[in-house]
Amino acid sequence: MKAIIDCNSFYCSCERLFRPELDNKPVVVLSNNDGCIVSRTDEAKLLGIVMAGPYFMAKPIIEKYGVTTFSSNYNLYGDLSWRVMEALRIMLGKKNVEVYSVDEAFLELKEIDNKSFFDTALHIRQVVELWTGIKVSIGVAPTKVLCKVANHLAKKHKIATQCVVVLDTVEKINKALQATPVNEVWGVGRQYAEKLKEMNAVYTAYDLSKKSEVWAQKNLGGVVGVRLIKELNSQPVIEMAKKQLTEKKMIACTRMFGKNVHTIEDIKQAVATYTSRAAEKLRRQNSAATTISVFVLTKEPSNNGHFRHGNSISHCIVLPIATCASNELIKVALTIVDKIFTKGKLYKKAGVILSGLVPDKTIQGNIFVAEKNNNKRMLMNTIDNINFAMRNDIVKFASSGTNRNWKMRTEMRSPRYSTRWDEMYEVS
DNA sequence: TCTGGGGTCCTAGGACCC
DNA sequence: TCTGGGGTCCTAGGACCC
Numbered sequence: 001m002k003a004i005i006d007c008n009s010f011y012c013s014c015e016r017l018f019r020p021e022l023d024n025k026p027v028v029v030l031s032n033n034d035g036c037i038v039s040r041t042d043e044a045k046l047l048g049i050v051m052a053g054p055y056f057m058a059k060p061i062i063e064k065y066g067v068t069t070f071s072s073n074y075n076l077y078g079d080l081s082w083r084v085m086e087a088l089r090i091m092l093g094k095k096n097v098e099v100y101s102v103d104e105a106f107l108e109l110k111e112i113d114n115k116s117f118f119d120t121a122l123h124i125r126q127v128v129e130l131w132t133g134i135k136v137s138i139g140v141a142p143t144k145v146l147c148k149v150a151n152h153l154a155k156k157h158k159i160a161t162q163c164v165v166v167l168d169t170v171e172k173i174n175k176a177l178q179a180t181p182v183n184e185v186w187g188v189g190r191q192y193a194e195k196l197k198e199m200n201a202v203y204t205a206y207d208l209s210k211k212s213e214v215w216a217q218k219n220l221g222g223v224v225g226v227r228l229i230k231e232l233n234s235q236p237v238i239e240m241a242k243k244q245l246t247e248k249k250m251i252a253c254t255r256m257f258g259k260n261v262h263t264i265e266d267i268k269q270a271v272a273t274y275t276s277r278a279a280e281k282l283r284r285q286n287s288a289a290t291t292i293s294v295f296v297l298t299k300e301p302s303n304n305g306h307f308r309h310g311n312s313i314s315h316c317i318v319l320p321i322a323t324c325a326s327n328e329l330i331k332v333a334l335t336i337v338d339k340i341f342t343k344g345k346l347y348k349k350a351g352v353i354l355s356g357l358v359p360d361k362t363i364q365g366n367i368f369v370a371e372k373n374n375n376k377r378m379l380m381n382t383i384d385n386i387n388f389a390m391r392n393d394i395v396k397f398a399s400s401g402t403n404r405n406w407k408m409r410t411e412m413r414s415p416r417y418s419t420r421w422d423e424m425y426e427v428s
Numbered sequence: 429t430c431t432g433g434g435g436t437c438c439t440a441g442g443a444c445c446c
Numbered sequence: 447t448c449t450g451g452g453g454t455c456c457t458a459g460g461a462c463c464c
Contacts, residue, residue: 031432034430055430100463100464101463102464186462187462189462189463221439221462222438253433256433353434
């Protein structure tokens with residue numbers, strides 16, 4: 001059997017850990033730039049605050065009911081995520097834990113000491129909470145897709161289920177599928193859900209499970225759809241990842257601007273900064289990039305109240321030799337900005353995407369590499385180390401600028417309690 | 429006035445090769 | 447005058463995920 005373990009309202013739970021007075025009170029966490037709501041507690045949900053909804057639209061409710069609001073604090077969430085995953089690895093063994101996202105992991109589950117799957121999962125849930133303070137829900141089933149179905153039910157009925165749902169018989173599986181709207185199935189997004197309802201009268205996960213694979217091949221994204229049907233019918237095809245996917249295949253750094261910008265200088269500063277950040281991530285996994293693409297998003301006048309993104313203008317350049325040096329990548333990125341920038345337009349976002357990643361061969365100490373390349377790598381390592389130890393961006397390239405008109409908003413960020421000495425939680 | 433960021437996988441279509 | 451078939455690689459774009 002497989003299981004998925006999922007932290008409840010993860011970002012909010014992290015904030016509550018250091019603000020216990022917020023237990024049982026409504027809390028929300030905002031996306032970067034304080035734009036959207038990306039995490040909310042059950043209490044906030046009950047007030048009618050919607051997931052991924054824009055902050056400014058929820059603001060009246062937030063103010064009326066005194067909902068505590070945080071800007072996102074990824075240092076904190078990343079650290080607590082690691083603790084949860086480590087707890088799982090200690091209990092189940094590294095091999096049986098596949099980290100799927102910051103707040104989710106798939107588990108290969110065996111019954112321990114003749115305990116039932118339910119008791120085993122319950123035990124895991126209790127230990128994780130004891131060790132980390134983070135509450136989790138667990139769904140157990142024969143396939144990953146069914147685990148997600150079980151997990152949804154566990155979260156929806158926290159008290160009745162004790163946050164653990166096990167689907168181990170045909171009857172239980174069918175009942176669960178019938179209780180799950182098709183748009184909540186893992187792998188069915190907005191587009192497919194709409195199509196399924198309108199054209200095929202498919203409303204529940206159960207309806208979908210009765211569709212043929214041939215039909216799914218044609219109408220549900222080819223092989224992806226076929227896999228989905230199989231998984232819904234208890235036939236495991238999405239296997240546990242053999243090894244942890246630690247090396248990214250693409251690295252991006254993209255941001256909304258705090259306010260719209262219109263000068264090429266501001267865009268260039270932003271793009272240089274994002275490129276540095278992306279290059280840091282690149283070096284952290286010892287990769288080098290062969291392709292760099294840059295895009296900007298224009299601000300369009302909103303029409304009849306409907307939200308819509310502006311136009312995205314992008315261009316990419318394939319480098320003759322892969323590199324991980326910030327200065328080299330920045331130089332190329334800035335030439336792309338020259339190409340895609342149009343005077344007179346307003347811009348609200350820019351981004352840098354590094355792809356075509358290959359192992360970096362200029363790692364320090366490699367005697368087969370010319371010394372001058374090693375020097376470059378050592379310079380980069382030094383900058384990375386200083387920035388890590390002191391604070392972000394204390395050393396940066398001049399092209400990143402100093403005035404930073406475009407910098408995003410994070411007005412309500414909590415302290416980085418667990419990763420910065422000067423922000424550590426104090427008990428008095 | 430104000431709507432995130434960072435990923436993955438798949439497909440179609442074009443260029444190119446023998 | 448008559449001009450194939452099969453394969454690979456790359457890119458752009460679309461769907462999805464959290």
